Amino acid sequence: MLAHRLKQARLRAGLSQEKLGKLAGIDPMSASARMNQYERGKHSPDYQLMCRVAEILNMPVSWFYTADDEQARLQEIFYHLDANTRRPLLTQAESLIAANPPSNSSASNGNTAQPTTAN
Amino acid sequence: MLAHRLKQARLRAGLSQEKLGKLAGIDPMSASARMNQYERGKHSPDYQLMCRVAEILNMPVSWFYTADDEQARLQEIFYHLDANTRRPLLTQAESLIAANPPSNSSASNGNTAQPTTAN
DNA sequence: TCACTAAGAGGTTCTTAGCTT
DNA sequence: AAGCTAAGAACCTCTTAGTGA
Helix, strand or coil, X not given: CHHHHXXXXXXXXXXXXXXXXXXXXXXXXXXXXHHHHHHCCCCCXXXXXHHHHHHHCCCCHHHHHCCXXXXXXXXXXXXXXXXXXXHHHHHHHHHHHHHCCCCCCCCCCCCCXXXXXXX | CHHHXXXXXXXXXXXXXXXXXXXXXXXXXXXXHHHHHHHCCCCCCCHHHHHHHHHHHCCCHHHHHCCCHHHHHHHHHHHHXXXXXXXXXXXXXXXXXXXXXXXXXXXXXXXXXXXXXXX
């Protein structure tokens, strides 16, 4: 996932792998190799570096960790809106979830606070 | 960030560190130590493991990589909405961003596709 | 039972030094 | 110029074994 989003955002910004790496503060000697390794999914960058990359590419960090395209798109939009414009979006989101039953918030495991028989 | 969100979501689900680790497929012998190291920010888990943890805690993975609380909240809500209910939210988002000028999408670096003088 | 930790074993990334397109 | 890679050095995580709340 991260690899794909990285390439997507870098190309949109019109930067080379090496240039992006340098801007993100990577040692210029290894910027090219490292960014290539990340973008091809050979190695994975730590979160701190991704925060700097995200800033440079003007995207929310979490976007790089998002698989679903619709979720990614919403994050991107929200990130680029100013505080006042964000408000109505959040408000609508809150009312939609209130009107729709998420059935149970901590689902998928049969945890109902039983005293844990054995484990 | 990840450390904090992990604790937040785990406590909400009413699971112990060890139990969550086991459910996520970690070797039962080291589940406790590892989850504790992640939650205290001592070490950081790889993305693949976080995907499994996210599923168990019924949250979108990207949520764990989100610093901003409003962004996190929006992601959480969107994730719990069904496809049909997501639609109007995305539509409003798209129209808000269309009405508001993000000034320039790939900002913050002076890149305007010049032939790159030197580097 | 749950949270937490030190420290060595084990596994990953980073750097270097290239080659290819 | 840009993309890409092997392989060892350097670094980080995982496991074990155990303490404290």
